[in-house]
Each structure stands twice: as structure tokens, then as C-alpha cells.
Amino acid sequence: MSVATTAAGSAADATAADPTAQPGAYDRADWASAFRNVGLELDDVPLTAARGTIPAELQGTLYRNGPGRLERGGQWVHHPFDGDGMITALRFEGGQATLRNRFVRTEGWQAEEQAGRFVYRGVFGTQKPGGPLANAFDLRLKNIANTHVVRLGDQLLALWEAAEPHALDPDTLETRGLSRLDGLLKPGEAFSAHPRFDPGHHGARRMVTFGVKAGPRSTIRLMEFAAGDGPDGVKAGDLLCERRDSFKGFAFLHDFAITPNWAVFLQNAIDFNPLPYVLGQQGAAQCLKSRPGGMGQFWLIPRESGAFAGQEPQILPAPEGFVFHHLNAFEQADGTVVLESIVYSDFPSIGPGTDFREVDFERIPEGLLERFTLDPVAGSVSRERLSERTCEFAMVNPHRVGLEARHAWMAVAERATGNDPLQALIRRDLQTGEVREWSAAPRGFVSEPVMVPRPGGTSEHDGWLLCVVWNGARCSSDLVILDAASMEQVAVVELPLAIPHGLHGSFVEG
Numbered sequence: 001m002s003v004a005t006t007a008a009g010s011a012a013d014a015t016a017a018d019p020t021a022q023p024g025a026y027d028r029a030d031w032a033s034a035f036r037n038v039g040l041e042l043d044d045v046p047l048t049a050a051r052g053t054i055p056a057e058l059q060g061t062l063y064r065n066g067p068g069r070l071e072r073g074g075q076w077v078h079h080p081f082d083g084d085g086m087i088t089a090l091r092f093e094g095g096q097a098t099l100r101n102r103f104v105r106t107e108g109w110q111a112e113e114q115a116g117r118f119v120y121r122g123v124f125g126t127q128k129p130g131g132p133l134a135n136a137f138d139l140r141l142k143n144i145a146n147t148h149v150v151r152l153g154d155q156l157l158a159l160w161e162a163a164e165p166h167a168l169d170p171d172t173l174e175t176r177g178l179s180r181l182d183g184l185l186k187p188g189e190a191f192s193a194h195p196r197f198d199p200g201h202h203g204a205r206r207m208v209t210f211g212v213k214a215g216p217r218s219t220i221r222l223m224e225f226a227a228g229d230g231p232d233g234v235k236a237g238d239l240l241c242e243r244r245d246s247f248k249g250f251a252f253l254h255d256f257a258i259t260p261n262w263a264v265f266l267q268n269a270i271d272f273n274p275l276p277y278v279l280g281q282q283g284a285a286q287c288l289k290s291r292p293g294g295m296g297q298f299w300l301i302p303r304e305s306g307a308f309a310g311q312e313p314q315i316l317p318a319p320e321g322f323v324f325h326h327l328n329a330f331e332q333a334d335g336t337v338v339l340e341s342i343v344y345s346d347f348p349s350i351g352p353g354t355d356f357r358e359v360d361f362e363r364i365p366e367g368l369l370e371r372f373t374l375d376p377v378a379g380s381v382s383r384e385r386l387s388e389r390t391c392e393f394a395m396v397n398p399h400r401v402g403l404e405a406r407h408a409w410m411a412v413a414e415r416a417t418g419n420d421p422l423q424a425l426i427r428r429d430l431q432t433g434e435v436r437e438w439s440a441a442p443r444g445f446v447s448e449p450v451m452v453p454r455p456g457g458t459s460e461h462d463g464w465l466l467c468v469v470w471n472g473a474r475c476s477s478d479l480v481i482l483d484a485a486s487m488e489q490v491a492v493v494e495l496p497l498a499i500p501h502g503l504h505g506s507f508v509e510g
């Protein structure tokens with residue numbers, strides 16, 4: 001893995017990505033070796049940097065979530081998204097770091113630990129042993145709490161978008177249980193795995209999130225929570241405002257974006273045919289299919305504290321393509337809304353017969369960064385592609401969420417075009433297109449990078465980029481700390497834990 005050498009871990013301009021690199025320049029066995037069970041739960045293990053130095057100013061905890069259990073009783077999950085949520089906490093203080101990890105004690109995890117086999121069906125196609133007959137009409141959802149982890153008030157929330165969050169102790173990672181947020185959520189109510197943290201557009205910091213009730217008409221419940229204690233007795237975690245809006249069609253919404261005045265959704269042109277799911281032949285998510293010739297829609301929902309509070313949503317036509325994740329959104333002086341998103345040419349459906357470890361990257365669409373400009377008055381939308389390089393997991397400086405940001409950090413494929421696993425991290429200057437890069441190729445595979453601003457920093461790119469990297473040479477995980485401005489390597493910590501390819505995480509200062 002190249003992080004083992006200073007030269008391969010150095011920063012470079014985007015043009016340094018080798019345009020002659022062939023698909024398969026990585027070893028598929030290295031990539032697939034990250035699909036494994038986590039067999040350890042560690043308690044505050046002290047870490048030392050194998051290379052470089054952990055910055056003394058870096059103070060707080062990086063929480064990561066992702067599937068940690070992919071096999072039971074010799075049966076593999078059909079898709080890694082069906083793996084049970086495992087939280088990793090990396091704490092930094094005074095140049096020292098420790099690691100703790102825990103599985104989320106969901107009802108499903110506990111039952112399956114006891115049974116030694118799958119006793120629930122997975123949304124992404126994992127079936128219980130015994131074939132369709134054993135699975136038909138079993139419509140229980142296994143809330144696996146594996147998608148994201150955020151701090152709200154005195155608890156961590158392990159998120160999974162189709163049902164309630166699980167509450168965890170932020171220090172011990174002990175599972176407190178399924179949380180209905182003090183009765184706010186009904187049993188089983190959907191609660192997105194993609195909250196956005198408003199840095200203070202309406203005073204104090206807020207967590208803005210949503211839940212979707214999908215059907216022939218779909219309802220979005222938009223909720224805003226206080227992220228910290230405030231005046232007038234407001235406590236962190238208190239619901240400040242909410243609204244519900246219904247739209248025609250089946251809504252598949254994984255993520256959204258916020259501006260001071262809008263919550264911005266992209267409704268993909270997706271249909272849901274539940275029959276194979278009900279009959280025990282497929283997982284629910286496998287029954288999602290793109291609608292041939294169908295067009296998506298942008299839904300702009302006015303935020304209750306914004307200038308358009310109480311008004312109806314604006315609906316605008318969306319171009320072809322499919323979006324899981326957005327980078328950011330912001331408003332321009334003329335009232336237009338800019339949304340930056342990672343766009344796929346089509347919905348990457350999960351075939352019933354494919355082994356996820358054998359996926360042919362060449363045959364599935366890649367994510368590309370695009371910018372949409374939405375004009376709510378004229379009802380028009382324009383579209384611009386910002387890069388041809390495969391990317392995912394993008395973010396801006398947390399202080400710029402909802403505002404125009406100069407810089408974006410994201411995971412990218414090693415070569416300049418074509419679909420491959422994510423092996424490099426970049427900072428992209430959104431104004432000039434300049435790119436600074438750090439690569440873990442050929443044997444390293446990156447996960448979602450998290451940008452942490454330097455305390456008291458004055459420029460938007462002043463801080464660090466934290467990333468858990470799968471080290472194919474060690475068959476284990478490394479924590480990589482980069483300088484967020486230069487993308488130079490600051491430290492590599494070889495973790496005593498092998499963490500499968502993960503999903504989302506967040507940094508909590510303090």
C-alpha cells in the first residue's frame with residue numbers, strides 16, 4: 001500500500017492521476033479482502049502513528065459506522081449494506097489517540113448472534129436460509145443501524161433510513177436502545193441516515209433531517225433539532241420545527257441538502273414493485289427499478305425559519321440520472337439555488353444472482369460531480385458537469401454547509417476516467433477546478449473522508465482530512481490524517497482492527 005512510503009503518499013495536482021492507468025490496476029483480491037466479519041470489540045486501545053505525528057490541535061472523536069458482520073453460519077449477506085452496524089470511535093487529544101469499537105445491539109443483531117444464522121431478511125437481498133418459502137410474507141424489517149452515526153445532545157444516533165435511530169452512549173458506545181426521540185417518532189417510522197448540520201443560518205447550530213413515508217403518494221417529514229443548548233431553555237436534541245409535504249409518486253430519497261431558506265431534494269425516477277419481495281424472492285431494495293424514460297424532480301421545501309416559511313414547495317424538472325449523495329447547496333443573490341451532487345447515469349440495481357465481491361466495475365455506472373442551478377421563479381434547471389473522475393462521499397467545510405463553498409473533499413478512483421474502487425482523496429477548488437490529491441493506490445482503498453476545521457482557523461481549507469483506509473497489504477485498516485489544504489500526509493496510524501468498507505461518519509469536537 002502506497003501510504004507505506006512518503007513518495008506515494010504525497011500530494012499532487014489532479015493531472016498527476018495517471019491517465020494511462022488501466023482498469024484493474026488495483027488487485028481485486030486486495031479490495032475484496034475488506035469484506036469480512038469484525039471479530040473484536042476493543043476498549044480505548046492507545047494508538048501510535050506508524051508514520052508522521054498526530055496533530056496536538058486535533059481534539060475530538062471521529063465516529064464511523066458501517067457493516068461489521070457480513071456472514072453467519074457460512075452464509076454471506078447478499079450485499080454488504082445488509083451487514084450489521086459497527087461503530088468505531090477514534091478519539092484524539094493532545095497528539096494521542098485511542099480506538100474503541102462496538103456493534104450496535106439491535107434486536108436483529110442480538111437474535112442472530114444467539115441463533116448463529118440469519119433470522120431476518122435483509123433489505124438488500126439477504127434471505128433467511130430455506131429458500132423463498134422460508135422468506136415469503138416475512139415483511140419484518142431488520143433495522144441494522146449501519147449507515148451513519150451523529151451526535152445529538154447527550155447521545156450518539158446510529159442511523160438507518162428506513163426506521164428509527166438507535167441511541168448509544170457517546171463514550172462507551174454502549175447501545176441504549178431504539179430511540180423514538182422522546183416520542184417524536186412512531187414505532188418503525190423512517191428517519192433519514194443523512195442529517196445535515198446547519199452551522200447557524202438561523203442563530204444556533206441545528207440538525208436538519210427528514211423521514212419519508214413512501215407510497216403512490218409520498219410524504220416527507222422535515223425536522224429541525226437544536227444541536228446544542230440555547231437560550232430560553234432550549235436543550236440539545238429539542239425539536240425546533242417540522243413540516244410535512246406530500247408529493248405524487250414513490251419517493252426514494254437517501255440524502256438531501258440545505259440552504260438557509262430551502263431543504264433541497266432530488267426525487268429520482270424510480271419505481272417500486274414489491275411483489276418479488278413479498279413472495280420471498282428478493283430484498284425490498286432489489287425491487288427498486290429506474291422508470292424507463294422517466295424524469296425525476298427537484299423538490300424545494302421552504303424551511304420553517306427561512307424567508308419562505310409556510311409556503312408551498314417548489315417542484316422543478318430534474319435531468320436524467322440518479323443521485324444518492326449531494327455535496328452541498330447554496331442560494332445566489334438572484335434567488336437561484338445551486339445544488340452540487342454526485343450523479344450516476346442510472347440506478348445501480350442489485351441483481352439477484354451477483355456476488356458483490358465479484359462486481360464488474362466496468363459494467364456499473366460511476367458517480368460524477370455535477371452542479372445544478374435551479375430557478376424557482378422561472379421553473380428552469382441548468383446542469384454542468386464538474387469532473388469526469390469517479391467520485392463518492394463528498395463534503396465541504398462544516399461551517400460552509402448551505403453556503404457557497406470554495407473547497408470540496410471527496411473520495412475518487414485512481415485513474416482519471418472510468419469506474420474503479422475509490423483509492424484516492426482529493427480537495428477540489430470549486431471555483432478554479434484545481435485539484436490536490438493523496439492516493440492510497442495500488443493496495444489501499446479509501447472510505448468517506450471527513451474534513452475537520454482547525455480550531456481558530458481563518459481559511460476554509462485550514463484543517464485536516466481524516467480517513468479510514470483499507471490496507472490491502474496488511475489486511476487491516478489504517479487511519480490517515482492529511483493536511484486538508486495541501487493534502488499532504490500528516491500521519492498514518494495502523495489500526496489494530498480490520499474494518500470492512502464502511503459507510504458514513506462524523507467528527508465531534510471536544
Ligand code: FE
Nearest residue numbers: 194254325504
Ligand atoms: Fe449515504
